Amino acid sequence: MMLAGLARMADVGTDELRAIACSLGLPGDCVSLERRAVNEVLGWGCRVALPDTTSHRTWADIRKIIADSGLCPGGKRYAERTFGLLAEVEGRVHGIPAEAVHFHEVGALDSILDIAVCAELFARLAPAHIVCGPLPLCDGTVACDHGLLPAPAPAVLELLQGVPVRGIPSRGETVTPTAIALLKGLEAEFGAWPEMTVRRTALVYGSRVLPGVANGALFAMGIAAAVEHSRG
Numbered sequence: 001m002m003l004a005g006l007a008r009m010a011d012v013g014t015d016e017l018r019a020i021a022c023s024l025g026l027p028g029d030c031v032s033l034e035r036r037a038v039n040e041v042l043g044w045g046c047r048v049a050l051p052d053t054t055s056h057r058t059w060a061d062i063r064k065i066i067a068d069s070g071l072c073p074g075g076k077r078y079a080e081r082t083f084g085l086l087a088e089v090e091g092r093v094h095g096i097p098a099e100a101v102h103f104h105e106v107g108a109l110d111s112i113l114d115i116a117v118c119a120e121l122f123a124r125l126a127p128a129h130i131v132c133g134p135l136p137l138c139d140g141t142v143a144c145d146h147g148l149l150p151a152p153a154p155a156v157l158e159l160l161q162g163v164p165v166r167g168i169p170s171r172g173e174t175v176t177p178t179a180i181a182l183l184k185g186l187e188a189e190f191g192a193w194p195e196m197t198v199r200r201t202a203l204v205y206g207s208r209v210l211p212g213v214a215n216g217a218l219f220a221m222g223i224a225a226a227v228e229h230s231r232g
Contacts, residue, residue, distance in 0.1 A: 003117055004033060004045050004202070005217060005219035006125070006219075007121060009121075012121060017032075021113055023070025023071065024117075025068075025069070026050065026109060030048060030050050030113065031046060031047070031048050033045075034047055038214055043205045048114075057102070059083065059084075059101055062083045071120045072123050075116070078186060081185045082115050082181045082184075084098070086181045089159055111178050115178060118182055118186075129194065131188065131190070131192075131193070135165045135166070135180070136165070136174045136213070137167060138170045140170075140171035140172040140173065141172075142173040151174075153176075156175050156176070159180040159181060159184060168212075169213065170210045170212045193220075194224065194225075196220075196225055197223045198220050198222040200220070203217075204219060
């Protein structure tokens, strides 16, 4: 959802998303921006098609992929900051140094795509602030390389420190390590809608169906009220 939302805010289509993916050494046809509907309401989503991999990448491996990519300097900075946060929390969860962490799910190609392309799109947008509402959480389990774990997963719990959340009547994983690390890596503020004049909006959907709730998010971009007043 982050990838689709940022693509819509940046007015970027499938061709440009694929060009960014290619700069990371990923297949050119691995990502597509598409129209989706939930309950007959149209929105947007991203379809990612990458080969399965059992490779376990280290923090050094991820840094090299980012450094060798065609991301702009800001995109590289945001991507490295996001993966750095994940390395730190995974190290704390497993009781090892960040440099010794071997990424499993987060080191998979689709997570590299999600984080790096989102970082690039955000750097191109260069907003003064990013604000996110309270994150939705519910009970359930998540299957990972370490077996079944309670949701939210341990890495998510670590990253939720200082973040407002709200309970929803469903079950399963609603916040992934990649999502919360991206929000923190992009230095998101958490709270109510900011005062602004809205210039662009998008409704985006995820690929999973969650019982009883809509797996979607609203994105909006605008000019802060204070800036608008000063122009007037």
